[in-house]
Amino acid sequence: MLYVAGGGTGGHFFPALALIECLLEREIPCKFVGAERGIERKLSHLLPVEGKFLKVYPFFGRSPVEKLRSLYSIFSSSLFLLPKLERKDVSIIFGGYASLPLGLASVLRGTPLFLHEQNSIPSTTNQLLSRFAKRVFVSFEYSKKFFPKEKVVKTGLPVRRALIDGLKLSKEQARALLNLSDKPTLLVMGGSQGAVFLNNLAFEIFKKTDFQGVHITGEKDYERFKDAYKNMPVLVLPFTENMGLIYRACDLALSRAGASTITELSLYGVPALFVPFPHAIRDHQYYNAKEIEGLGGGLVIRQEEAELNTVLKLLEKILSNREEFSKAITRFADQNPCEKILNSLQEFLPRY
Numbered sequence: 001m002l003y004v005a006g007g008g009t010g011g012h013f014f015p016a017l018a019l020i021e022c023l024l025e026r027e028i029p030c031k032f033v034g035a036e037r038g039i040e041r042k043l044s045h046l047l048p049v050e051g052k053f054l055k056v057y058p059f060f061g062r063s064p065v066e067k068l069r070s071l072y073s074i075f076s077s078s079l080f081l082l083p084k085l086e087r088k089d090v091s092i093i094f095g096g097y098a099s100l101p102l103g104l105a106s107v108l109r110g111t112p113l114f115l116h117e118q119n120s121i122p123s124t125t126n127q128l129l130s131r132f133a134k135r136v137f138v139s140f141e142y143s144k145k146f147f148p149k150e151k152v153v154k155t156g157l158p159v160r161r162a163l164i165d166g167l168k169l170s171k172e173q174a175r176a177l178l179n180l181s182d183k184p185t186l187l188v189m190g191g192s193q194g195a196v197f198l199n200n201l202a203f204e205i206f207k208k209t210d211f212q213g214v215h216i217t218g219e220k221d222y223e224r225f226k227d228a229y230k231n232m233p234v235l236v237l238p239f240t241e242n243m244g245l246i247y248r249a250c251d252l253a254l255s256r257a258g259a260s261t262i263t264e265l266s267l268y269g270v271p272a273l274f275v276p277f278p279h280a281i282r283d284h285q286y287y288n289a290k291e292i293e294g295l296g297g298g299l300v301i302r303q304e305e306a307e308l309n310t311v312l313k314l315l316e317k318i319l320s321n322r323e324e325f326s327k328a329i330t331r332f333a334d335q336n337p338c339e340k341i342l343n344s345l346q347e348f349l350p351r352y
């Protein structure tokens with residue numbers, strides 16, 4: 001069996017889900033492992049395979065008591081998984097606390113372990129486990145230096161089938177479906193959970209400009225904005241399972257700089273002004289965004305500098321050079337991440 005683990009936030013879960021979709025297309029049997037309290041539990045209807053949801057808790061950014069609980073939950077979950085792993089099983093983990101138990105169980109059992117690092121600066125989970133892994137798959141050039149050279153393979157980040165399907169639509173079709181006109185269209189999104197800072201900024205932008213737009217607030221902040229755009233051409237959503245349609249309809253984005261968001265924007269050629277989440281572990285969102293800025297596919301501004309007028313100027317700069325920015329950001333999207341991952345797994349597949 002091939003076990004795929006990843007979760008906690010959408011950023012860890014969605015690429016794991018995307019890989020599972022590819023594995024199934026090739027009739028490779030697999031199972032998913034995630035966390036009971038992670039986003040993967042809520043979105044488990046998207047999983048086309050059996051999922052095991054562990055009672056495991058996050059470690060970073062928690063109080064000392066919560067950290068103890070987290071460590072206990074990680075070790076007890078690993079011990080729970082251990083007897084389930086057979087020697088011929090292979091594990092691929094996508095980082096985060098939700099995937100650590102499978103990683104540890106695989107190390108203890110001595111079964112082949114593969115890692116995918118989504119970000120430019122690795123998670124502690126992946127860095128710890130990399131010494132035991134057969135290969136480490138990465139999305140960003142910048143992250144290569146954190147792992148043993150001989151193990152790193154730059155594959156890019158797998159993207160879910162539902163997201164790729166949106167590419168079949170034209171911009172006009174997508175806008176018609178969303179009831180949007182052909183005016184410049186701004187997408188504002190703060191990753192899988194939304195971002196209060198971007199939500200406030202978005203409201204100011206839409207009030208002051210004649211951008212039409214899509215504003216994804218995140219579930220927690222939706223109440224504040226759901227009626228805020230009366231008589232304005234702004235579609236406000238808490239969360240959508242149809243991001244492909246949204247990306248297709250938009251000309252540019254104001255966004256956090258999570259790895260999946262960046263990869264998806266790149267796939268759709270939507271350039272962005274990135275305001276990285278300032279408290280992301282080891283500031284990884286800033287380095288993610290910097291790689292895109294380096295390619296010419298977007299601009300980056302620190303949250304503390306992101307006041308309305310500066311942001312408007314930068315958005316205007318992107319909009320007036322949209323074609324070049326758009327072409328440049330597409331260079332980041334790797335054409336076939338799943339294929340590259342499967343090629344690396346190939347020598348282990350006969351073990352089934």
Ligand SMILES: CC(=O)N[C@H]1[C@@H](OP(=O)(O)OP(=O)(O)OC[C@H]2O[C@@H](n3ccc(=O)[nH]c3=O)[C@H](O)[C@@H]2O)O[C@H](CO)[C@@H](O)[C@@H]1O
Nearest residue numbers: 009010011014118191192239240243258259260261277280
């Ligand atoms: C605050 C923080 O630390 N965030 C991290 C978290 O991000 P986060 O979970 O926010 O993840 P990403 O930005 O990578 O991805 C967001 C995902 O949510 C999806 N989406 C979003 C809104 C919506 O309405 N519908 C929807 O499906 C997007 O299509 C995308 O696939 O994990 C990522 C992967 O390790 C990191 O790069 C991010 O830095």
